[in-house]
Amino acid sequence: MRANPVWREGVEIYVAEGHGFAVFFYLLIILVPVEFLSLYLPSLDAQMWSGSASLFKVSAVTALMLIVYFALRVANQEFAPWRFKTLKYWLRDQGATPASVVQGHLAFLLTHCVFSLLLCAPLLVWAGAISRTPLGRVASTLGLLLFYAVSYGVWGLAALVLWERRVESRQVFIRCFFVALVLLTALFYLPLNPVAYLLAFLGRQELAPLAFLGWQWPASLVHFAFHLLLGGTGLAVHRWALRRELWQ
Secondary structure (H helix, E strand, C coil): CCCCHHHHHHHHHHHHCCCCHHHHHHHHHHHHHHHHHHHHCCCCCCCCCCCHHHHHHHHHHHHHHHHHHHHHHHHCCCCCHHHCCCHHHHHHHCCCCHHHHHHHHHHHHHHHHHHHHHHHHHHHHHHHHHCCCCHHHHHHHHHHHHHHHHHHHHHHHHHHHHCCCCHHHHHHHHHHHHHHHHHHHHHHCHHHCHHHHHHHHHCCCCCCCEEECCEEECHHHHHHHHHHHHHHHHHHHHHHHHHHHHHC
């Protein structure tokens, strides 16, 4: 991974030059007040949200939305876009293969997601300790956050390649994509929704199975299969768009 120039470029811009620190600042400046307010302020639904017992649920859901949203924006190169070299430079001038560019983009997305998770982890562990959430469930939640961030974030990479020369188009796309998926999954089949699934997982609630083709499909199986398909489709679109760019 260190030998991949596309990955090194992203790390240098976001870490060495500090352009990515704004993302981590936004994560903390939103997550910290949410944790504080959810602990000390009453809620409309006392059984669901208020007090220390549900602090970890509130913190985990907030971290989920923030990490996924910023993963999409980072993959879309919305922070310091003028510093990144174009696909034409990598594919034609440097002779990089589409596979190596895919690996570099994906490795950088994964690096960002891991850093974001490590930044949020102390706050989530603290919230879990206060709400007496088992350590295993806290660890599983961190794994789920990473899984969602990568599954959705690859569509930021796809948008980057599809509309490289139309910055506004790809910015609009990833925001509409994020909002539409969250809303549509909640409307059509709730267990597909990452927020609903995370809350059910933390609350140890059984989600309704999906009745399809005469079979009862377990909600967890449908949920993870959907997100694996979502991420795999995003990677396939990303790879196809890179090959199209090379042929043009």
